[in-house]
Amino acid sequence: MSSFHRVESSRKADEAIYNKVIPAGEGWMQALLPGQVLRIVDLDGNQAADTLLYDAEHPEDHYSAVQSIAAQKNIYLTTGSVLMTESGRPLARIVADTCGRHDTLGGACSSQSNTVRYAHEKGHMHNCRDTFMLELSRHPEGDKYGKRDLAPNINFFMNVPVTPGGGLTFENGVSSPGAYVELQAERRAMVLISNCPQLNNPCNAYNPTPVQVLIWDK
Secondary structure (H helix, E strand, O other): OOOOOOEOOOOOHHHOOEEEEEOOOOEEEEEEOOOOEEEEEEOOOOOOEEEEEEEOOEEEEEEOHHHHHHHHOOOEEOOOOEEEEOOOOEEEEEEEEOOOOEEOOOOOOOHHHHHHHOOHHHOOOOOHHHHHHHHHHHOOOHHHOOHHHOOOOEEEOOEOOEOOOOOEOOEOOOOOOOEEEEEEEOOOEEEEEEEOOOOOOHHHOOOOOOEEEEEEOO
16 A cells, blocks of 8 residues: 555644754754643655664664554554554654655665675765664663664655555655654654765655754644
């Protein structure tokens, strides 16, 4: 199923309690309290925001693509999608989305995947897996997490169609400048973002750009 479900938000940016721009290729990590809403904005369009979520009280219970896909019977995420943990508990819900469809199959780029997918000499390039690990090392609660906790992630704004044969292709993004997605936390949730630096496929038009994150109490 690949239908788009675009829903705008009534929340106003000047009422947010937190507002930050994540430069291209950099990361971000922040806890959300139950009920708080996180908006991720694709400022220039066609960018990819690789995102992981964890139950902050049980760090080993991270976002599960399998559980989330099975619960909603849709391989794409959009308004109304509930982001589930490995144990089957809801972490957050997508409550607004002006892009309409997001990938949770393509995973995060890494040194190894850059080498396998593209060329041996691409192995040194900046990648999302390294950014995830760097953010974990910087965050006060990051010592609760390790490499084993880097589960298959969400790629907000990324367009990864499934072929008739069951394969994946990385295509031009489907988000326009200013498109956003909003998540409302169901429990205290740790959010980890890598603003993708990928230069080898069209997920960000070969030109990584900033994203913005805002948080509201409700």
